[in-house]
Amino acid sequence: MASATAPTTLSFLPTTTSSSTTLTRSSLLHLSPTSSSSSISLRSSSLSRLGFSAVDPLFALRVASKVRSFNSKAVRGVVSMAKKSVGDLTSADLKGKKVFVRADLNVPLNDSQVITDDTRIRAAVPTIKHLIQNGAKVILSSHLGRPKGVTPKFSLAPLVPRLSELLGIQVVKADDVIGPEVEKLVASLPDGSVLLLENVRFYKEEEKNDPEFAKKLASLADLYVNDAFGTAHRAHASTEGVTKFLKPSVAGFLLQKELDYLVGAVSSPKRPFAAIVGGSKVSSKIGVIESLLEKVDILLLGGGMIFTFYKAQGISVGSSLVEEDKLDLATTLIAKAKAKGVSLLLPTDVVIADKFAPDANSKIVPASGIPDGWMGLDIGPDSIKTFNDALETTKTVIWNGPMGVFEFEKFAVGTESIAKKLADLSGKGVTTIIGGGDSVAAVEKVGVASVMSHISTGGGASLELLEGKELPGVLALDEATPVAV
């Protein structure tokens, strides 16, 4: 990540800040510099209380870029977003305690009930390990799919072997979510063990955020950890309702990391900051584009949405995907980018097809040369080069949505080229954030997932965060205890 260019040490001066200024560990990662403010100094003792070391290069780089200029009002605003973390809980808080952990273990299963991608299970492990290593009894809850009532194919049973393997202990599985049998299993749990409850969506009360159901879930435990980032945009009983009955209610490590990147790194980016937005329709990305236009220096657009932008500029698009009712919006977005000084780049050439199929005939044409009856399904080689050149100077890049119909091999080149370019930039110390959904699938297909700074585990949740929305599952958690500096 940033270590190549980061200073290895940072000096901290005695505090000289206003007495009302407070900072927390995650607020430090969310600070927005302002131009008109006075400087701030941090005491190293405060930093160690926040869990940072003065030689942590990523932290040093972030602080170095932030302490230059921000005012205490800005700091207080950010502090209010910071949530108490599972990392704040020690063995004194956890030993022998029953902890209700809501994770998002909504993994894909094939017809034989075999997990085809265990990313979300692996992502939940650090929080669970922290809890069991500190002697807690973990009551683990998740949904799987969108069942209507009890549906055997949506049981969490197939997850037990992989979860046990990753945790290094045998996970016990309950056949229900609440009730006497579950209570018996909870009562028999030894310290440092894990009980996996059945799919919480087998109860319709979950999605209704029924308070009585939330109370029953809460009655199983002493405290609550939400690590289900992928479901944090849902106000359900196990993500939101339960927090009203369990204190403390804190954020898990995964949830925190997602917020650090999708809110922190995006609101206070190393610049130049570029966003790449693709996907099928402009209508599903309006909020993201509008929000990112406030923050980025460069905006690259690809995917099916570009044809609405072309048509809005009077360019023929053949039978490409167009949202006729969004032509004015496309024009407005172009004008907005110009007014804000954002460099908005649309592809200059496209790969077109004579039908929407993997075996379609295809050719490369300039964006203005799409014949009738043909449709654009990928960005072309000139556009890839232009996009790569634009990305070359960046320090932070966020990507949401494929550049073309990457599910068809013939039209996957643009998306895969972007994935490779981001991997290359990541290796050079650029912060690269992949914002969920199909772009994650593309990055994994190319085999470069491990080198990215952050790959979001939530499609819908990451989109809402990038739109600037607050997530109910996060809002409901306890505020972090401010640390005076």
Ligand SMILES: Nc1ncnc2c1ncn2[C@@H]1O[C@H](COP(=O)(O)OP(=O)(O)O)[C@@H](O)[C@H]1O
């Ligand atoms: N030119 C195009 N024409 C039609 N569909 C496209 C085009 N480019 C990309 N897509 C489709 O967009 C879909 C992803 O869109 P979307 O759901 O908005 O993105 P994400 O899942 O990353 O949020 C993919 O299934 C892809 O095939």
Ligand SMILES: O=C(OP(=O)(O)O)[C@H](O)COP(=O)(O)O
């Ligand atoms: O897979 C999920 O979301 P995502 O498809 O937006 O990444 C989450 O588990 C949330 O599932 P939901 O959209 O059924 O609430």
